[in-house]
Amino acid sequence: MFSVSARTQYGIRALAYLARKPGWEAVGAEIAEAEDISPKYLEGILTRLAAAGLVRSERGKNGGYRLARAPDGVVMADVVAALDGEVRPVDCVDSLGICGHDTSCSSRKFWIGLKTAIDEYLGNRTLADIIENGADPGSAN
Amino acid sequence: MFSVSARTQYGIRALAYLARKPGWEAVGAEIAEAEDISPKYLEGILTRLAAAGLVRSERGKNGGYRLARAPDGVVMADVVAALDGEVRPVDCVDSLGICGHDTSCSSRKFWIGLKTAIDEYLGNRTLADIIENGADPGSAN
DNA sequence: TCTTTTTCCTATCGGTATAGTAGGATTATA
DNA sequence: TATAATCCTACTATACCGATAGGAAAAAGA
Numbered sequence: 001m002f003s004v005s006a007r008t009q010y011g012i013r014a015l016a017y018l019a020r021k022p023g024w025e026a027v028g029a030e031i032a033e034a035e036d037i038s039p040k041y042l043e044g045i046l047t048r049l050a051a052a053g054l055v056r057s058e059r060g061k062n063g064g065y066r067l068a069r070a071p072d073g074v075v076m077a078d079v080v081a082a083l084d085g086e087v088r089p090v091d092c093v094d095s096l097g098i099c100g101h102d103t104s105c106s107s108r109k110f111w112i113g114l115k116t117a118i119d120e121y122l123g124n125r126t127l128a129d130i131i132e133n134g135a136d137p138g139s140a141n
Numbered sequence: 142m143f144s145v146s147a148r149t150q151y152g153i154r155a156l157a158y159l160a161r162k163p164g165w166e167a168v169g170a171e172i173a174e175a176e177d178i179s180p181k182y183l184e185g186i187l188t189r190l191a192a193a194g195l196v197r198s199e200r201g202k203n204g205g206y207r208l209a210r211a212p213d214g215v216v217m218a219d220v221v222a223a224l225d226g227e228v229r230p231v232d233c234v235d236s237l238g239i240c241g242h243d244t245s246c247s248s249r250k251f252w253i254g255l256k257t258a259i260d261e262y263l264g265n266r267t268l269a270d271i272i273e274n275g276a277d278p279g280s281a282n
Numbered sequence: 283t284c285t286t287t288t289t290c291c292t293a294t295c296g297g298t299a300t301a302g303t304a305g306g307a308t309t310a311t312a
Numbered sequence: 313t314a315t316a317a318t319c320c321t322a323c324t325a326t327a328c329c330g331a332t333a334g335g336a337a338a339a340a341g342a
Contacts, residue, residue, distance in 0.1 A: 001258060002143050002227040004252065006330065009231060028288065032162040041331055047290070060339025063306045076251070090150060107153050107271050109216070111145065117262040118143060122254055130248050134237055147301065169317065182302055188319070200318045201310025 008083045010037050010044045015079065016131050019071040020057065027063030045083065052082035072128035080122055087118050148159030149224045151178045152186045153271065156220065159196065162214040186224065193223035213273060218263035224269050228259050 013035045021027060031046075031123050033037035050057040053076060055065045063127040067074070080087070088094070154176045162168060172187075173180035187206050190197040195215060196206045208215070220236070229235070230252040 001207060001221060002228050002230055002256075004230045005328095009248070011292045012251075016247060038331055040333080043289080044331095050289090053264060057289065058339085059287095059337080062340065063288045063338085065289090080142060087143050089143055089145045107150070110153075110271050113266075114259070114262055115143075117258055118255070121258040124252075125251060130251055146299095157296055164287075167317095181304080184318080191318095198318065199310085200316095202316045203310085204317045206318090272299060 004065070004080075005084050007045055010035070010042060011049060011079060011083045011112060012076075012127075012130065013037070014042060015067070015074065015127055016043065018065065018067045019074075019127050020129050020137075021066075026058050026062070028064035031065075038123045049079070050084050051141045052078065053062060053080060053095055071131060074127035075123060076125040076127070076130075077122035079127070087115050087122070089114050101116070146225050148186055149221055150178060152190060152224045153217075153222060154178070154201075155183060155270075156190070156195070156215065156268055160204065160215075160268050162207075164281060167203070167207045167276050168206040169198050175240060189223050191221070192221065195219060195223060208268075211269075213267045213269035215268035215270070216264060217266040218239070220268070221263055228256050228263070229255075229259045230255050231247070278279070 014037070017031050017035055018027070029039055031037070032042045035042075037124045044132055046055060046057070049055045050065065057063070057065050068071050077087075090108070092105065092108055093112050094116055155178070156178055157174050158172050159168070169187075173183045176183075187198070190196045191206065196208055197209045197222055198204070198206050218228075218240060231246070231249070233246065233249055234253050234256055
């Protein structure tokens, strides 16, 4: 339940690799080898991250990917959204009347509350927290 | 991302129906029709809920399902676990060394923190909160 | 200009889980 | 004994995911 896709896990590892890279120089296939990820698959992941503005891509020789901003500015909620989409436990969190059954659905608030809890966690963590070995900025735990 | 299966959504609706049933009498196919769920599919859902001890099943004529305890004793974390399994963002939340890559994985704490946040939310909500139209017992929101 | 190295785009494939269906065996009531 | 319900097993169709393949476009250096 609530398992995170390999895509997102790979993406975070790739971002962490870029963040640890001295001078944040542009790198490409090097990431796949270091992190033991299928190169071609990682390609698509980095493209998504670039489209979301989290990494900057440079084409051609000596090109590659570099972090678009400092690690403490890379919010994990954005990373997850870029790779696996917005947090949406049920479809009706956005638009009502999808199930066409109950206009005042009794469980909708429950799911919206869960989404809020998850968004809050992911919104308060950055890539910097991850590369500092999971230090937790939150008040809880 | 983090979408909830139809199985769990159906299950919660079925439980809410049982909770609203006067006297908590045993009912069966009636739920499927009222909640507009495929009867045969709902069957399997109720079996799971019964196996988890959340509902009590009675076979034979006049049989059916009834809530095993009062709605405020039915913790949503148990419901979700019964239908979709434990909350496990990544496999290594339980056992370390699965990826075989980094023994001190930098993102593990991050995912465990997420699991904790989700478990906390689901563990503090009961079926009673749902049928009271999503009243929120938590301090946040 | 030509070659190399890289990102980018599209298409495909196998595996797996999900949602739903089907048929019948078992159990209890009347 | 007939009926009505849960239980059990198997099947199908669909969709997504992880991964692969082949090439087009772009930028740098010779």
